[in-house]
Structures are given as C-alpha cells and as structure tokens.
Amino acid sequence: MRSLMKQPHRAAVTNLPVRDEAASLSQPEAASAAPWGPPSWSVPRGGPSGAAGREGAGTQPALWVPGLDESRSALSEFRLPSSAPTDGAARDNMAAFRPLEGVLQRTAPTSFYSRVAGPVSTCCRCPLGAKRYLLTDSIMKLKEFQHKKLAVAYNLPDTKETYFRNLEEKLTQNKLILKDELRTLLHLCQTQDDVELAKNVIYRYHAENRNVTLGEYKFGPVFMRLCYELDLEDSALKLIKDQHLQGFFSDSTSFNILMDMLFIKGKYKNALEVLIEMKNQEVKFTKDTYVLAFAICYKLNSPESLKICTTLREEALIKGDVLSRRASCFAVALALNQNQVAEAASIFSQIMNPESITCTNLNIIIHIQSNMLEALINILTNAAEGNLSRFVKKHEFSEEVLAKVREKVKEVPTLLAKFDEIYGKLHINGQVTTYSLDTLLCHIPRDRKSHTLLLNKRTISRRTFQPLSQSLLAE
Numbered sequence: 001m002r003s004l005m006k007q008p009h010r011a012a013v014t015n016l017p018v019r020d021e022a023a024s025l026s027q028p029e030a031a032s033a034a035p036w037g038p039p040s041w042s043v044p045r046g047g048p049s050g051a052a053g054r055e056g057a058g059t060q061p062a063l064w065v066p067g068l069d070e071s072r073s074a075l076s077e078f079r080l081p082s083s084a085p086t087d088g089a090a091r092d093n094m095a096a097f098r099p100l101e102g103v104l105q106r107t108a109p110t111s112f113y114s115r116v117a118g119p120v121s122t123c124c125r126c127p128l129g130a131k132r133y134l135l136t137d138s139i140m141k142l143k144e145f146q147h148k149k150l151a152v153a154y155n156l157p158d159t160k161e162t163y164f165r166n167l168e169e170k171l172t173q174n175k176l177i178l179k180d181e182l183r184t185l186l187h188l189c190q191t192q193d194d195v196e197l198a199k200n201v202i203y204r205y206h207a208e209n210r211n212v213t214l215g216e217y218k219f220g221p222v223f224m225r226l227c228y229e230l231d232l233e234d235s236a237l238k239l240i241k242d243q244h245l246q247g248f249f250s251d252s253t254s255f256n257i258l259m260d261m262l263f264i265k266g267k268y269k270n271a272l273e274v275l276i277e278m279k280n281q282e283v284k285f286t287k288d289t290y291v292l293a294f295a296i297c298y299k300l301n302s303p304e305s306l307k308i309c310t311t312l313r314e315e316a317l318i319k320g321d322v323l324s325r326r327a328s329c330f331a332v333a334l335a336l337n338q339n340q341v342a343e344a345a346s347i348f349s350q351i352m353n354p355e356s357i358t359c360t361n362l363n364i365i366i367h368i369q370s371n372m373l374e375a376l377i378n379i380l381t382n383a384a385e386g387n388l389s390r391f392v393k394k395h396e397f398s399e400e401v402l403a404k405v406r407e408k409v410k411e412v413p414t415l416l417a418k419f420d421e422i423y424g425k426l427h428i429n430g431q432v433t434t435y436s437l438d439t440l441l442c443h444i445p446r447d448r449k450s451h452t453l454l455l456n457k458r459t460i461s462r463r464t465f466q467p468l469s470q471s472l473l474a475e
Helices: 069-077 142-154 160-172 179-188 192-209 220-230 233-240 252-264 268-280 287-300 303-319 325-337 341-349 357-369 373-385 399-409 413-428 437-441 468-474
Strands: none
Touching (some): 142 179, 192 220, 220 233, 233 252, 252 268, 268 287, 341 357, 357 399, 357 437
16 A cells, blocks of 8 residues: 555666575586696686676774884885786676585686686676675675665655755755765665765765764765675775775775675775775774785785785784684685795694685695695595594595696605595595685685574563563454
8 A cells, every 4th residue: 555655756776786695506617727827817707798796993903013013014015016917807797606515606716726727607697796705795785785775765755866956956055964865865876977976975974074973874884885786896996095084984894895896806906905095094804804805915916915914914813803714714825825835834723623625625735835745645535535424524625626636646656546546536425526726715605694683582562561472362
C-alpha cells in the first residue's frame, strides 16, 4: 500500500551493482612451463573489459629504539622509483577471490615465481561487476551502502534534481550545509557529475565544521564507498591528500577502502602514496591496514618496498600491534622475492598458526632457497604418507611450487626419484592445486560472523514486558 501512495515523480536509484556472494568456480587450465624469473608487473584482471572494480582516528605513539632511526625515516623519505611500471589496460578489470576448493575465485595475477605461468583469467562476475579484492564484506559494506541508497531515494520528499538544485543554491548563497543534507546527497549520487557536486558540498561542510567533527558521523567511508562503486579512485585520491580537508578522512576505514580500490586497479604506487598520507596524518593502523600495506609492498617488489615493509613491521611489533597471518605471509613473500631468505625465515617463524595452504607453500619456497633439500623431501613425504584421520585437513601444494622443487632436485638423482614418487602420491590424494602462490596470497577470506548478537538476543517484549513467545501468541 505504501508504494501505491508514493508520487509518480519519486526518485529511484537503479542499476546499482550488487556484489556476487555465490560466484561459481571453474577449474583453472593446466599451467604452462616458462623460465624462472622475478614476478611480472602485468596483472591481468578477470572479466569483460570496462567493468572495473571498486571501503578510528588515532595517534601512533612515537617510540625511539636504538638502531631504528634509519628505518623510521625510510617511509617519510621514500621516493617512488621512476622505473616502476604503472598500471595498464589489463589492470582495469577486477578480480575477487573466494576461499579455496569450491569458492576461491581464480585470476591470473603475477606469479610469485614465474616458471609455471598462472591459469588464464576468468572472473565470475555479478551483473554490473562490483567486486572486492583484499578486504572482506564486513569492511567494504557495499551491500549496506546500496540498500541505504535505495531507502534514501525512496523516502526523498521531492525529486533528486530538485534536491540537487536546492543544494547548488545553498552553495551560491553561502548558506549553512547541514549534516543530514550531506549524508542524503552522498546516497543520491549516481554519476561522476553528481560526485562533483558532492565534492563542493564536502569542502563547504568541512570548512564550517572543521572544529566540531570529533565524535560526529564519519562521512569518509561513505564517500569512499561511493567512489568505489563508480570507479572514481582518482577523485578519491585527490580529496584524501587535499590539505584543506585535513581531518575529514580521520578514520582508517576511508584509507583502507581507497588502498584496496587502487590495489584492484594495479595502481600500486598510488596506493603507497595513500599509505604514506595515512601515516603522515597519524591515522591509527588496523589489522586490515597492515595487510594492505604489505600487499602493496609485495606487488611493488623492490628494495625500497622491502625496506618500507620491514619498517612498518618493526614499528607494529614495538607498539604491540597484532599482525595477522595474511599480513605476515605478504612480508615473507616479498622477502623471498628479494632473495632475503634469512629475513623471510625469521618472519615465518613468528607466525602463530602456519597451517594454511599459503604458509605451507611459503615454507617449501624457504627450504628451496635455503638449499635444505633433505628436509624439503621429508616435509613432502610426511604430507603425502601421513596416516591422518579423514577429518584432519591435509596439506595442499601449488603445482607452481612443486615445479620449483623438481627444478631444484633434478641434479640429485636419488632425490629426484623420491620426489617423483611423492609427487604422484600427492596427486592421487588430491593434495595438489593449480592455483599460483600469488593467487593463494591474494584470496579473500570468509567473514567470521560473531555469535555475540545471538547470545544477547532480546527475549522480553518492550511493549508487554512478557516473554516474546507468549506475547506473539497473545497478539
């Protein structure tokens, strides 16, 4: 009945991209052999061309430790190498990774070691291509944002055009911009022209409320989700670095969404600029920030990026910040790419629960580069012949990594024969995956939903003060 009572001129938001949560998985094609070498900068993204991809302020205490002066200044003095390749057309498409074996979405990004080329990229896309890459839905919250856009448009007293025209008149007449007006505007934007108006309103609103934003509604994540949805990462980058908006993006979520957006497009240098800007503005780093930071450094794959990664990691450990396993895996992979085996082994030894498929394969690479061939064969033997219960998860190995093992042991006939036997057993047991190590590193983990809300579920009716079951029967 409510819909029938609405006026025919009511604004509506259409064609909003919906993130696909049930993307099907197709088996990747067999990997083809190629000479070993450093990771490629070309990062093809799955899906049709043009369908490009798309999320607490605090102060990081300064703590001086002898020997860290040089590393502490590395981040602020870092200059992006001019020789680093920039993003290409192939990076304009998105890729998303679901958990492995049945839900991991396959792409063909840079290989950790490129002897075995990654599978051809095919991305299962939702209708309009809204996808994520490193951040989970609990951070991105695109669905909630899109539902809110529909609700705002539905409850708008007048048309969208009239609302925008009134805001333009307010800007011209230097009238006060209200918080609810800006919030409604951000949820009505559907085009780049709409976002340009929103940017002008943001500048006016922040100039009027610069000193009273503490504890107020955070517009930063909303604007970043809007830019994520409309592929406006350049506009978002310009605003977040604008000194006139200092304090408007005071939360880590805004920076995380923008870094994820740039990471998807392969704009790793720009993503590093956002990371440096975040540190300069003294915005508190979260666990997701460290994952993004180490992933960006891993993709840049240079001595400078390794130095930045090491600096951030040391500062995090000094402050007592908890680094997730995903972040540590990116740091290990970067150190291995830079032939810093001792550093990689040190970082790996500090991972609390190295039982994931990514950690298993990184451990194999560490043994390969350390020339620990006997121990390497023993690890593979135990994985293939271990008498484990059917309910115990078995270790899985990347075909790419196993090809590297074979290349390493081919000069030792006894080890080669043993490896070939183990290799066959691993295939029979289903413990070999064709996903590259880079794909395993960049997959999206499933959100871990808390059950606290279920424990705190209301059982008493607020109206009758009776148990809900009885009140429902009475009504």
